[in-house]
Structure formats: structure tokens, C-alpha cells
Amino acid sequence: MDQKLVIPLKFKTVAYILMAIGVAAFIYAFASDPKRGWANLLINNYYFVALAIGATFFGALQYITQSGWSSGFVRIHQGIANFFPVLLVLMIPLLFGIYSLYHWSHHDAVAHDPILQHKEPYLNTPFFIIRFAIYFAVWIGLTQLLRKLSFKEDLEGGLRYFEKSEFYSKVYIFSLALTFSMATFDWIMSIDAHWFSTIFAIRNFAMGFQHAVVLITLVAIILNKMGYLPFLSKYHLKDFSKYIFILSIIWGYTWFSQYILIWYANIPEETIYYVPRTQGEFTPLFYTELAVNWLFPFLALMSGKVSTNKNALLIITSILLIGQYVDVYMQVTVGTLHHLNIGFIEIGGFLGFVGLFAYVLAWSLSRKPLVAKNHPLLNECMEHHGH
Amino acid sequence: MTKTNIIGVYEDEDQIVEAIHQIQDKGIKIKDVFTPIPLHGVFEALKFETRLPYATFLYGVVGTSITFAFLYWTSVVSYPLKFGGKPLNSLSFIIIMFVATILIATFLTFMTFFIRQKLFPGKEVKVYDTRATDDKFIIVIDKEELSEAEAENVKTALTESGASEINEVEEEINTKG
Numbered sequence: 001m002d003q004k005l006v007i008p009l010k011f012k013t014v015a016y017i018l019m020a021i022g023v024a025a026f027i028y029a030f031a032s033d034p035k036r037g038w039a040n041l042l043i044n045n046y047y048f049v050a051l052a053i054g055a056t057f058f059g060a061l062q063y064i065t066q067s068g069w070s071s072g073f074v075r076i077h078q079g080i081a082n083f084f085p086v087l088l089v090l091m092i093p094l095l096f097g098i099y100s101l102y103h104w105s106h107h108d109a110v111a112h113d114p115i116l117q118h119k120e121p122y123l124n125t126p127f128f129i130i131r132f133a134i135y136f137a138v139w140i141g142l143t144q145l146l147r148k149l150s151f152k153e154d155l156e157g158g159l160r161y162f163e164k165s166e167f168y169s170k171v172y173i174f175s176l177a178l179t180f181s182m183a184t185f186d187w188i189m190s191i192d193a194h195w196f197s198t199i200f201a202i203r204n205f206a207m208g209f210q211h212a213v214v215l216i217t218l219v220a221i222i223l224n225k226m227g228y229l230p231f232l233s234k235y236h237l238k239d240f241s242k243y244i245f246i247l248s249i250i251w252g253y254t255w256f257s258q259y260i261l262i263w264y265a266n267i268p269e270e271t272i273y274y275v276p277r278t279q280g281e282f283t284p285l286f287y288t289e290l291a292v293n294w295l296f297p298f299l300a301l302m303s304g305k306v307s308t309n310k311n312a313l314l315i316i317t318s319i320l321l322i323g324q325y326v327d328v329y330m331q332v333t334v335g336t337l338h339h340l341n342i343g344f345i346e347i348g349g350f351l352g353f354v355g356l357f358a359y360v361l362a363w364s365l366s367r368k369p370l371v372a373k374n375h376p377l378l379n380e381c382m383e384h385h386g387h
Numbered sequence: 388m389t390k391t392n393i394i395g396v397y398e399d400e401d402q403i404v405e406a407i408h409q410i411q412d413k414g415i416k417i418k419d420v421f422t423p424i425p426l427h428g429v430f431e432a433l434k435f436e437t438r439l440p441y442a443t444f445l446y447g448v449v450g451t452s453i454t455f456a457f458l459y460w461t462s463v464v465s466y467p468l469k470f471g472g473k474p475l476n477s478l479s480f481i482i483i484m485f486v487a488t489i490l491i492a493t494f495l496t497f498m499t500f501f502i503r504q505k506l507f508p509g510k511e512v513k514v515y516d517t518r519a520t521d522d523k524f525i526i527v528i529d530k531e532e533l534s535e536a537e538a539e540n541v542k543t544a545l546t547e548s549g550a551s552e553i554n555e556v557e558e559e560i561n562t563k564g
Binding site: 256259263264266302304385 | 477478481482
């Protein structure tokens with residue numbers, strides 16, 4: 001029960017190599033094409049912000065619904081929450097890239113542009129930085145608090161810390177709804193400063209939530225294969241698969257809600273967003289995004305045998321995590337770089353972030369026991385049989 | 388023609404799954420189980436298998452294809468109507484394809500189920516024990532192929548697993564089907 005993760009040396013080596021590739025990719029990017037470097041930094045940062053938000057939301061959701069089946073896996077999403085401070089460090093350099101990424105930060109452009117003037121009280125550099133600080137303060141503060149409560153519960157037991165966790169989970173969900181929506185408007189939607197979509201934040205939240213559950217499933221299976229979390233049964237896998245399945249439909253639903261309204265309304269200010277995406281060099285990626293994130297899990301997880309098979313789920317979850325990269329890539333690149341460019345900078349940068357993320361997650365998991373032994377609903381997880 | 392079944396009546400839902408396992412371990416074949424509420428362990432314990440989901444998937448694929456074929460034919464081939472400069476063959480088909488797929492798949496699945504189970508309006512219902520619709524849980528075992536000694540064994544097994552009552556019920560069977 002008090003087992004902690006022992007990080008294998010091989011894992012550390014691979015993580016260091018990936019990080020080195022990432023550093024090399026970004027140095028090369030900023031030396032050769034700074035704008036591409038900024039765009040890639042934003043893509044990777046937003047990719048992991050969405051994952052960390054989704055994972056911590058998943059954790060908070062389990063607390064407020066008092067779900068028992070997932071109580072053996074709390075350390076995984078608590079470990080992912082530890083990536084927020086690292087993301088803060090990685091996001092701060094991005095503040096120097098505001099000028100190259102965001103059209104609304106160009107004063108001379110705003111002077112001749114009534115739409116941007118109208119949006120100026122919200123979209124201006126000082127307020128952008130203030131909001132940036134607030135988001136990270138809320139995310140780091142509340143997720144670290146939830147982590148701490150869970151560790152105290154480990155030592156002292158009783159229902160006190162569970163009830164506190166439940167309360168702060170509610171606080172977290174409410175503040176997350178506001179902060180993540182605004183962060184998405186700030187960092188991603190304001191790239192196309194003239195354009196707006198009211199469902200944009202929900203669509204990206206569905207993306208983060210879907211892929212966060214994918215990530216938690218992947219980590220749980222890997223830990224199980226290494227000999228940890230021996231209680232992981234086909235009923236848990238089935239429940240994870242159901243989560244991924246339904247969230248892929250929700251993602252597809254929000255994606256399509258945004259697309260079909262703009263398509264039918266046919267207003268030039270709005271359709272301009274989809275013109276470069278559906279026509280020209282980005283077209284294959286546009287359909288790949290939809291196929292990988294929605295159609296693929298929809299068909300693959302339909303069969304009961306596949307959705308309870310660890311090896312099959314390893315492959316499916318890995319493909320889905322690439323699917324989210326395509327999604328974020330499409331949202332950022334089209335508005336900033338205008339051209340499809342996938343090379344060493346994109347792949348190396350992403351690998352670097354993956355290495356860093358894996359390292360931070362493994363480090364967090366190795367610090368504390370892998371199972372929250374005094375979680376009041378833990379027995380329900382150990383004896384879980386599908387419902 | 389009639390057929391005799393041995394029926395074990397249980398008082399509590401907690402006993403039933405355990406009882407099924409105990410009886411199966413003794414090599415006795417359970418014909419069916421009736422409970423007033425759905426119990427999750429029962430279906431798995433009885434090792435029932437169904438191919439219905441495969442049929443549903445097939446209907447879904449057929450439904451999607453014929454809906455797409457219909458939409459494509461109406462809006463691209465037979466009566467192409469350009470408006471707003473939009474392409475004739477577009478993603479806006481998805482909603483109708485989605486809805487029609489669900490309709491076709493569920494409707495045909497239900498029809499398949501009814502035909503396979505020989506269910507139709509006005510069918511005479513086979514009830515082994517009316518209390519299974521109220522507050523009792525029953526296990527049904529076919530007595531036809533059992534010798535007297537084996538039947539005794541079955542009854543002992545039922546009693547040992549916690550049955551409060553053991554009855555023999557005759558069942559009319561339709562010789563045609």
C-alpha cells in the first residue's frame with residue numbers, strides 16, 4: 001500500500017534525451033525563425049495546459065460525485081497537477097512573444113481598426129499579463145491545496161480531509177470554468193483577433209478533458225505493466241473507455257456546433273476562420289483532426305473486447321494524444337504562420353515537452369505512495385465490478 | 388406437451404449471485420434466472436452470450452451508407468442547388484446521417500430482437516412464479532433430462548445455497564417452435 005514509484009534509470013535517460021532534443025529544437029527555431037519558435041512554444045504550452053486542466057477537473061469531478069471506482073488513481077491526476085508550476089515557468093517567456101503572435105498588440109494596427117479599438121479594453125498587453133498571473137495563481141493554488149489535503153488524509157485518515165477536498169473541488173470547478181475559458185480566449189482565440197466564437201472555450205475544454213482522461217488511462221496502464229496498481233481490472237479499463245468514448249462524442253459535438261453554425265450563417269467575418277482551414281494546404285489536417293479525435297475512438301472503443309484490453313488501449317490512447325496535438329496545431333498555426341510547416345522544430349519541440357512532462361509526472365509519483373490508502377472510497381475501487 | 392422445471396425461490400438479492408456460482412460449481416446447468424430488479428452479476432454468472440451488438444453495428448454501417456447515398460443523390464446528382472457559394476457535398480450532411488443512423492440501427496435492432504425471441508403483441512407469457520415480479524428471486528432448472536437421483540441432488544444444492552422454497556412447475560411448450 002505504501003509503495004512508491006521507483007523511476008527506472010532507462011526512463012530518466014530517455015526523458016533527458018527528449019528534453020535535450022526539445023531545447024535544441026527551440027534554440028534552432030529562435031535562431032532561424034523566431035515567429036515559428038513563439039508559435040511552437042504556444043502550441044506546446046497550451047497543449048499541456050489543456051491536459052493539466054482536464055486532469056485536475058477529472059479529479060475534482062470524482063470528489064464532488066464521490067466516485068469510488070477511480071479512488072485508486074488519485075495520485076495520477078494529482079501528479080499531472082504538479083505540471084502547472086513548470087508550465088508557469090515555460091509560459092513566462094511567451095510574454096515576450098506577444099508582439100509576434102497577436103495582431104491586437106500592434107498599436108499602429110489598432111489605430112486604424114475600429115474592431116480592435118472596440119476590443120481594446122480587454123485585449124491589451126498590461127491586462128493580458130495581469131490575467132495571465134491570475135490564471136496561474138488560481139490553478140497552482142487550488143490544485144496544490146487539493147494535493148496537500150490528500151497527503152494529510154494519508155497520514156491522519158478520517159472523513160475530515162475528504163469533505164474539505166470535496167468543498168475545494170467545487171471551488172476549483174467554478175473558478176476553472178471562468179479562468180480556463182478566459183485563458184483560451186486570451187491565448188488562442190485572440191490570434192484571430194477579429195473573429196470570435198461563443199462555444200470556443202467549451203470546445204477546447206472538451207478537448208482537454210477528453211485527452212486528460214486518455215492520459216490518465218495511459219499512465220494507469222503503464223504503471224500497471226510496471227507492477228504497480230495491481231488492482232487495475234477490466235472493469236476499471238471499461239470505465240475509462242466509457243469516459244473516453246463519451247468525451248470523444250462531446251468533443252465532436254462541440255466541434256461540430258461551432259462549425260455548422262458558421263457554415264449555415266455564412267457571415268464573411270465568421271467564415272474567414274474556416275476558409276484557410278478547409279481550403280488549401282491545411283485541408284488534410286482539418287479532416288485528420290476530426291477523424292482522429294472523434295471517429296477513431298468512436299469506432300475503436302465500441303467493442304467490449306477492445307475497450308478492456310490493455311495493449312489495445314495503449315495504442316488507442318497514444319494515437320489520441322497525437323490527435324490533440326493536431327487540434328492545437330491547427331488552432332495556432334493557421335492564424336500565426338499561415339503555412340503548413342512540420343519539421344524538426346515542431347516534432348523536436350513537442351518531444352522535448354513530452355520528456356519534461358513525463359519526468360515531472362514520474363518525479364511526483366515517486367515522492368508519495370502511489371495509492372491514497374486512507375481515501376474513504378478506496379474499497380469500492382479495489383472491489384470494483386462494472387455497473 | 389408439458390415440461391417440468393425445478394424452481395428455487397430466494398428471499399434476498401444478495402444471495403442470488405453466490406447461489407448461481409454454488410449451483411454451477413456442482414455441475415448443474417441453470418436454465419434461467421428471474422429477478423424483480425436488474426442485478427449486474429447475474430448476466431455474467433450465467434455466461435450468456437449475445438451477438439446482438441454485432442447486428443446493431445452492421446445496421447449502423449448500413450444506415451450511415453444509405454443515408455449518405457440518399458443525401459448525395461438528392462443534393463448533388465438529382466437536384467443540385469447552389470446557394471451562398473457553398474459546396475454541394477459538405478459536412479452539413481453529418482446531422483442527418485447521425486440521426487438517421489440512430490433511427491435505422493435502433494429500429495432494426497429491436498425488430499431483430501423481437502424476431503429472434505419470438506416476441507409479438509398478444510404473446511402468451513411464460514411465468515414460472517408470479518412472485519418473481521414482486522419481491523422474490525428465482526432460479527429455474529430444467530428437470531426433463533435429469534434422473535430421479537439427479538433431481539434430488541439439484542434440490543439439495545438449491546437448499547444449501549439458501550433457497551427458501553423449492554417447487555416444481557410444469558410448463559406448456561409449443562411443439563411447433
